[in-house]
Amino acid sequence: MTTLQSRLAEVFPEPQERGFKTQVANLCGVTPASVSNWFGNAEKVQTISRENAERLCGHYMLKVSPAWLAEGREPKFAPEPPHPVEGKRSPRDSGAPTVIRALEEDFVAVRRADVRFANGVGQVYYEADDKPPLVFRMDFLRRLGVASGKAVVVDSRGVSNEPKIRDRSVVLVNSGDTENLDGDFFAFRFDGELLIKRLEVVAGAGILATAENSDFKPKSRLYRNEDLANLEIIGRCVWEGAEL
Template structure:
């Protein structure tokens, strides 16, 4: 009692989205949170998420509860989503964070038409987490951003992820004096203390074009 939608369809949508995100049953279970055995029962059709749990499952799978409940008849199907790599490196909006690696940690699903409208390709798009309050309120501490790795030419005032002295940072960039000037969002447009960098001291990773965060 209390279950929603047909278990013969909802379980397949949960499994398909989980696999497209590259998540194990245990990883999905941690996101909800439930036991991995519960996720297994959802996917093999023995049970389905109750209404109180459905929204949490949808959020963990980067979809909507409506899609899980009714499928593609009224909503986009799983084949209209693309999986974007989420890298194991944290961008810093404050004092910088040591650049550790670009190991893929997981994948996030985004609508294919959203990426097309943004003018980016899935292959050149990565998501990373931001640490620090330097870009608040535009990019809160802990937010996830999408980075277009094909966009490495500086457009003054746009937000970029860049590597500087083995630190990965996310700031607004401007060209100036033969190098770059960085500006934080909460600095009221003032240049950062280390404002001027030569080209050889900075490596552009890509332009930030989307931000998402938990309320």
């Protein structure tokens, strides 16, 4: 049987961009250290869960089967999906647990994460059931700077960023944009808390998180350089939608 390390090397043959392991960790709900073991220590980790294998196959559009990726089970390649009935515009991969994937030539369905981001006090809210994805035009995502496979929709609760981000709204996050902290809204995790705030780098000090709502307390918080090992940027918030 092949090792997990060799299987991952086969489906990810090219050197990955900076932040790749953190992205995989966020996708699978594990720590970056665990992902480093997947890719670099075949003796320590021989398998991953079928659920995480399905997430990797869906998110990165891998053609191998999740069972092969997770445990080395044959057959190696996933069967081709059935072709849609001519004349119907239905998602080619409806229901797949993926972050973003193509529907037709002009549209993509973006997965809604099963965690609600606190737009306020920093609580973590877990959704019991999966929610249907939201469909966006591809040219709209491109205009927002979102590359294929780099988007996720999260639910936001709280008033700290009103009126820009309303309570109980949905927020489109560009997970491919995590490094240029320029004062825009970002979704991020700190010590287990999932938050949305305006983030900017303060030279020599750390990262400043600021609430949009002038009445919200505390208005801002500085994450100092020595604390940044516990801070993970999930992505830039590029669109918000809410019920009227």
